[in-house]
Amino acid sequence: MDNLTHGLLGLAVGALRRPDAAGGPLSATDKAVLLGCALAAELPDLDNLLPSENSVVHALQAHRGLSHALVFTPVVALAATAVAKAVFRTARVGPVFLFSLISVCLAHLLADLWTGWGTRVLLPFSDRRWTLDWTMVVDPWVTLPLLVGAVWAWRRRTVWRRALLVGAALSVAYLGLRVALQNVLSGRVREALPAAERVQVFPAWLSLTTWRYVALLPDEYVVGTASLGRAPIEERRWPRPVPDALPESVRNIPTVREALAWARFPLVSQVPRPDGASEIRIGDLRYHLNGEPTLQFILELNPEGALRAARLERGGSAAELLRRWRGQDR
Incomplete structure (x- = not known):
């Protein structure tokens, strides 16, 4: 997922914690939790700065490597907590670390998993790339509700927590709709190509109802688009290597x-x-x-x-x- 969305998701995770004084000014711990969550949601992508011998190795090895693995999440959370504690010295460490840990898991690792590139979350035990194929790496309909919620929280600070959580709820609802559509359209492609060994559908640019599909036949790939309201459209066949x-x-x-x-x-x-x-x-x-x-x-x-x-x-x-x-x- 893009970094703007990661950071906004991190703020939403921070808003899940009830402030120390309901309706009152934010405490140092409240502020440190929000900062720690935003940092924890962004820090794994620092691996983009790692040197690589070429752009292919960088895309496939350096990025989404160990910094995106579950075993490394406590390290990311500790780094985010240390920075937040340095900024807000009287903040309690426990809540900051706990919510930073939740943030790196939900706002970064999970957000990367629902895109199509693949994330090696089980490193160093497995090099397998896991993916859910729900959205493109950049999906404005995921980001927009989160952004509106963040702007609303900044402009109307008395309702900041509600604003962030409403934005997050709308984004989650949109993702749920995409999951449902993915399942429906996968079934339609399977019905159209009953001989296929495997069928997968993938997000298309700036579209909710139209997805790309690939069907694996014994000797060839069938590729095309699937959308609500019409039968899957075959666009081309390629021989399997x-x-x-x-x-x-x-x-x-x-x-x-x-x-x-x-x-x-x-x-x-x-x-x-x-x-x-x-x-x-x-x-x-x-x-x-x-x-x-x-x-x-x-x-x-x-x-x-x-x-x-x-x-x-x-x-x-x-x-x-x-x-x-x-x-x-x-």
């Missing part, structure tokens, strides 16, 4: 291995170049637009087969993606 689509020496390159492990519905290709080098493309059809993959890892190998460069492509500029989304791309 064979297990040995890449030589073992290439699959064992750490960056390649990470990209292959990340992709749930992979498209894999290797294109030779005249100089003896080659380019490997690893995409994932859960990120598709009109049936075409939008997000791909591009890995360049030198003539000796070693990794020369790696980058992440998102299918064009924001304007180009928006044009394709609207069906205006020619």
Whole structure:
């Protein structure tokens, strides 16, 4: 999830605690809880500052690594508590730590889980990426109620707690609606493609009722869109890559291995170049637009087969993606 939403969710978690004096001014502990919760909701993303050998390793290893794991949450909560205690020296440590711990779990780890990228919450015991696929990484309809609640709390400080909790309740209600739609549309795609081994639906840009889907058939992927009020629309079929689509020496390159492990519905290709080098493309059809993959890892190998460069492509500029989304791309 984006950092604005993380921070606003952290404030909402802080508002779950009853103030020390109901109806009175906030105590040092009340203020420290709010600050600690907001900090705890943001701190895990400091891993974005970690150095990496290339952008692919950064996206897949450095970010959403150990700082996003459950075993690391007490460390994040302690750091947030230490800062809040330094600002509000008379605050009680216990409530600040407890709610900071709840905040990092709910306002950051859970918020990342409900997006589609995947979060390795069980590190270092498991490298599996967990995801719920409820929303895009940026979803204004999650953020807007939280933002309005925060502005309302700031302008009308006598009702600050109610404002934050009402904003959070509206966001949670919206998420519940998305979960229900995900289940309904998954069922419709399964009915339309009864031979599918697996079906998954994924959020689409700026849309509540229209989702993208990928169905796994024995020899191919079927991709398209599913929405309320009409049957699923098939947009394209892609052949499933064979297990040995890449030589073992290439699959064992750490960056390649990470990209292959990340992709749930992979498209894999290797294109030779005249100089003896080659380019490997690893995409994932859960990120598709009109049936075409939008997000791909591009890995360049030198003539000796070693990794020369790696980058992440998102299918064009924001304007180009928006044009394709609207069906205006020619």
